[in-house]
Amino acid sequence: MERTFIVGGNWKMNGDRKGIDEIIKFLRAGSIPANNEVYIGVPSIYLDYVQQRKPKNIEVAAQNCYKVEKGAFTGEISPDMLKDLGVKWVILGHSERRAIFGESDELIAEKTAHALEKGLKVILCVGETLNERESGKTNEVVFRQTKAVADKIKDWKNVVIAYEPVWAIGTGKTATPEQAQEVHDSLRKWIADNISKEVAESIRIQYGGSVTAANAKELAKQKDIDGFLVGGASLKPEFVDIINANAKKPEESKESKK
Numbered sequence: 001m002e003r004t005f006i007v008g009g010n011w012k013m014n015g016d017r018k019g020i021d022e023i024i025k026f027l028r029a030g031s032i033p034a035n036n037e038v039y040i041g042v043p044s045i046y047l048d049y050v051q052q053r054k055p056k057n058i059e060v061a062a063q064n065c066y067k068v069e070k071g072a073f074t075g076e077i078s079p080d081m082l083k084d085l086g087v088k089w090v091i092l093g094h095s096e097r098r099a100i101f102g103e104s105d106e107l108i109a110e111k112t113a114h115a116l117e118k119g120l121k122v123i124l125c126v127g128e129t130l131n132e133r134e135s136g137k138t139n140e141v142v143f144r145q146t147k148a149v150a151d152k153i154k155d156w157k158n159v160v161i162a163y164e165p166v167w168a169i170g171t172g173k174t175a176t177p178e179q180a181q182e183v184h185d186s187l188r189k190w191i192a193d194n195i196s197k198e199v200a201e202s203i204r205i206q207y208g209g210s211v212t213a214a215n216a217k218e219l220a221k222q223k224d225i226d227g228f229l230v231g232g233a234s235l236k237p238e239f240v241d242i243i244n245a246n247a248k249k250p251e252e253s254k255e256s257k258k
Contacts, residue, residue, distance in 0.1 A: 004035065004204065005036045005227050006037040006206060007038050007228050007242060007243045008038070008040070008061060010041040010091060010208075010229055011041055011042055011234060012063070015046060019235075020053075027054070027058060027239075030240030033246075033247060034057075037059075037227075038057065038058045040054070041089075042060055043063065044062060044063070047082070047085050047087055051085055060088070062087055062090040062091070063091050064097060065081075065111065065120070067114045089121045090120050090122055091123045092112050092122055093125040094164070109148040110152065112124055112159070121159075121160070123206070124149060125164050125229070126142045126146055126161060126187075127141075127142065127163055127166050127209075128165055129141075130167035133167060139186050142187055142190075146191070156195065160203070160204045161203060161206070162205075163180070163183055163187065163208070164208035170231060170232065171210060173209075174219075177215075207219055207227075208230065211228045211229075212238065213241035219245070
């Protein structure tokens with residue numbers, strides 16, 4: 001099955017209106033393949049600002065939302081609020097939310113289920129720490145995090161999974177293409193065995209973790225890597241090069257992505 005290549009930029013807690021204008025300027029100037037899907041994860045305070053100014057071929061994603069419709073949850077935002085701004089995507093389960101803010105697999109699953117129920121598309125982040133990788137627990141952790149969500153939802157058509165090895169986020173270290181492919185392949189097989197073969201074939205799995213223009217092309221060649229979730233590089237013009245990492249010469253076959 002041909003899966004649409006999808007690249008996201010996670011701005012994290014970065015940016016101001018002047019800096020955002022510069023980002024939007026290089027995104028407008030850059031070439032974005034018509035067959036690629038692109039989104040940018042924006043701090044909540046700037047969601048409306050970016051939504052009004054972004055190129056039409058790029059979607060805006062929130063970096064978080066809560067598990068209920070409304071209520072006494074100071075500092076949180078709901079899927080309904082995001083939809084009110086025209087935002088269609090939300091990033092959930094990022095390692096920083098898990099590690100710094102103590103979000104559990106259960107909470108992330110509940111947030112994912114509610115966001116989907118409200119009609120948002122979800123980028124579900126999963127990944128292991130360095131200690132977990134060195135202990136041989138990569139698959140155990142990634143499967144556990146995915147299972148928590150699988151226990152809460154039935155329909156996966158609006159979910160993109162982002163595999164982000166925590167040890168490679170913001171460190172300059174990157175999983176080799178072979179390491180990343182191995183986890184993507186294992187996760188897709190787990191999905192086939194535990195959810196369905198149809199979901200396994202259709203769901204897109206992004207790679208995230210110090211992705212740059214220099215390493216994106218080799219990563220994009222792996223058959224189970226369907227795009228990237230990019231951190232710091234999404235604030236720079238090289239983000240456009242990463243968006244184009246899967247671009248093939250006319251004579252090149254697309255068989256590797258089937």
